[in-house]
Amino acid sequence: MTTTTSFTRRGLLGAFAATTVAAAPTYSNAFGLLRGAGDYRRIKMYSGRTGESIDTIYWIEGEYIKEAAKEINYFMRDWRQDKSTNMDLRTVDIAAAAHRLMDTDEPYMLLSGYRTPQTNAMLRSRSGGVAKKSLHMKGQANDLRLNSRSVGQIFKAAKSCGAGGVGKYSRSNFVHMDCGIVRSWGS
Template sequence: MTMTNGSGMTRRGLLGAFAATALIAAPTYSNAFGFLRGAGDIRRIRMHSGRTGESIDTIYWIEGKYIPEAMAEINHFMRDWRSGARIEIDARTIDIMAAAHRMMDVTEPYLMLSGYRSPQTNAMLRSRSRGVAKTSLHMHGKAADLRLKSRSVGQMAKAAEACASGGVGRYSRSNFVHMDCGPVRSWGG
């Protein structure tokens, strides 16, 4: 799909121009939103799904505004891969993920293990594991379970906790970190 912004420039052309721009940020802010404000006029998220084989590398925010087309791509990417169901992913969760990624100074995309979960998928997972919450924020598009090859669970969790903007769960035995935009809290080891 090619979209233009009224000036004749396509969305892809605009994003390509911004993607070539170096991002500079000072990790002195106390939350994800402040940290990303220090990133200049763009926000970017990079993820891969081993479940679907899909990847996303998109700038989703420019000069104070979320890009609807990029947010729709993220919503599709973070869908419940088991059922294909999707909802609108809370932009605050994406901001936390993006800020933590920037703090870790990596170019490797996140491996997304779980984004949105339908209530049916959540119930099925809950029946198999006591680590799945009955009222999981995954069911509301407010959480993601992520992994990086180049960073430990501890390093990822510390970056997410530095955002002070939501929940951070350490799942060291399963090698992933849960990030959400719910109340600020942390758990796991």
């Protein structure tokens, strides 16, 4: 496991800027070009468990959209317990930035978003890879996959955002993204 600094807004904004202005050699140049340029953030996902999908713009020019956040909260709920929480939208920001870097229209498949303590305990009893104090229980993590991209490609895109934790689970074919401290793990 590699540990560095904590999640920074500037780092994540830089990832978004780098994805929309690929020619910008530095983040500071990209920030200048994006100012007032109609910047937005969009997330596209589907759930194989519930059959639901979401494709929403949830942030426009520095403001999260409350209605979109409510949709995200419901979509990323613990489907086993049918309970939701207020997702930390920084986690969605990381997923959206990584998605932009991969330049794909395919929606993520959401494997796990919010987890109740009961669901987390059940999953933990079945697998050694589930943390006792998982950020999923705080609405600060998600596990995602794309059919058109390898786990390695998703991992590299998420890690390049320089925000939060990124875990590569090659055998299970998914990438974990969270808005905790910047770190990475997996094989």
